[in-house]
Amino acid sequence: MRTLAMCVLLGSAIVAGQHFQEGDGKKRNPAIGNIVAIAAGEKAFNEGCAVCHGQNGQGGRGPNLAHGRVMWHTLSDEATYKRIKEGVPSGGMPPTPGSEEKLWQLTAYVVALRAPAAESPQTGDAAVGETLFWGKAGCNECHSIRGKGGSIGPDLSDAGGSRSTTVIRMAIEDPGANGSKGFEKARVVLKNGTALEGVLKNRNNYSLQLLDGRGELHLLLMTAVREFTVAKQSAMPPNYKARFSAAEINGLVAYLAKQTARPLQAAN
Ligand code: HEC
Ligand code: HEC
Structure with a gap:
């Protein structure tokens, strides 16, 4: 039974991966x-x-x-x-x-x-970034690292192992510019007048799942939905570049670059 459940899980992960690539797959130069x-x-x-x-x-x-x-x-x-x-x-x-x-x-x-960023030189001070991440920048309200933090945004435990420096920097300075990949911001108004906002998790013709700011997942039937809009902009605040100095942003980038969930492979 257990093995079967594993297979089913793996199967859906693979399907999700393929779907992701197709969704991304514009015609290449x-x-x-x-x-x-x-x-x-x-x-x-x-x-x-x-x-x-x-x-x-x-x-x-x-x-x-x-x-x-x-x-x-x-x-x-x-x-x-x-x-x-x-x-x-x-x-x-x-x-x-x-x-x-x-x-x-x-x-x-x-x-x-x-x-990946973890293997690239960093100019920022990771300690500065760490303080900001868990403090006045409030990144932890939406992101978690090794089990601590929020769940509206992607888990960043492997940020440096799976993302380049520029991907991390871009995500902070210009959220959504590289696509929001499975974390689109959406707003739903139900027929009973209730309005909900959050990140869209799953959607088909009959239902959708919305993760709200408190981390609660709402499964909604389309028959109960009056209005449904997916925002063009990212669910992540757009103004970090204006709020923080270059040194602070570099610090955040350096801190995330250090986050790796798996051992680094030897250079080839
Ligand atoms: C209000 C919630 C929220 C806050 C606060 C927030 N983020 Fe995000 N973040 C998101 C969401 C949602 C995404 C995924 C969608 C997107 O990229 O548009 C994201 C994406 C990211 C990514 C890209 C991850 C990937 O999948 O490649 C990074 C890196 C990141 N955020 C870092 C930060 C840092 C650093 C801070 C604090 C300075 C921060 N975020 C604050 C919601 C948030
Ligand atoms: C003066 C030094 C310098 C020169 C010259 C330079 N780069 Fe860069 N490049 C950098 C730095 C520093 C970064 C990291 C920027 C950041 O923090 O996001 C970078 C980032 C990049 C990235 C993003 C990497 C990623 O994370 O995926 C690419 C791609 C890149 N450079 C390509 C080039 C190419 C191609 C050229 C030549 C046409 C070039 N660079 C010339 C310093 C340089």
Whole structure:
């Protein structure tokens, strides 16, 4: 019985994973995965990027981009392109000039590499970030780390092991910019007039599940629902960048980068 239950659980996890990829799966730029484009991107990378990211993207002043590990929380192709084109001024990465073709070649090269934040150099002070996370930034109201904290947002126990530095920084500075993946903010008004707000957990033609700010899960039948809207913006507060200094944000990024749930694999 127990084994069977495990299989069922695993089965649904796999289905959820596939669904996630399909939902994300816009048509990719032809440079992505194209060997000729990747080689051209590598050449441009060695000329303009290696000074900070290392000759093979293994890291230096800029983060390690060079482990071929497939990550769940990776930047989308478009977000990677945008990062390269516009840079990350707050994080010390300059914008890159050049044609769209050259920028996509660089993107194709970088997509072929990837590294989690835990293996990348951090400029911030993790202790500063830790104090903010559990204190005045209130991140713990929505996120938990190793069983402590809230559940509106994703668990961050493995933030640094499964997300790159930029994904973490982007999530804080520009929430939702990389997609809200299973944590869409929704508002429901029931036929009896009750209004509910929270994060949408599951939805089909007959019912939906909404996790509210107190961590309560509501299973609602569509027949009882009068209005249902999914917000475009993230459920996460949009103003951290204005509220905190660059050093404080860097501290938060460094603190989350340290969170790993599993031992790091040896570099290959
Ligand atoms: C002056 C140093 C510097 C140069 C030159 C530089 N970078 Fe960066 N890059 C950084 C830093 C620092 C970050 C981390 C920014 C942050 O904290 O989010 C970064 C972040 C990135 C990221 C996001 C990594 C992630 O987390 O997925 C990509 C992609 C990237 N750089 C690609 C490039 C490419 C391609 C070039 C060359 C066209 C380049 N960089 C040139 C310093 C640099
Ligand atoms: C009001 C609730 C709320 C608060 C407060 C909040 N978050 Fe979030 N956060 C969310 C939700 C919901 C998501 C997932 C949806 C999204 O990214 O739009 C999220 C996503 C994230 C992610 C991306 C995780 C992933 O899956 O890649 C990171 C990192 C993160 N938050 C860090 C923080 C930090 C650091 C703070 C405090 C400075 C914070 N959050 C405060 C609700 C919150």
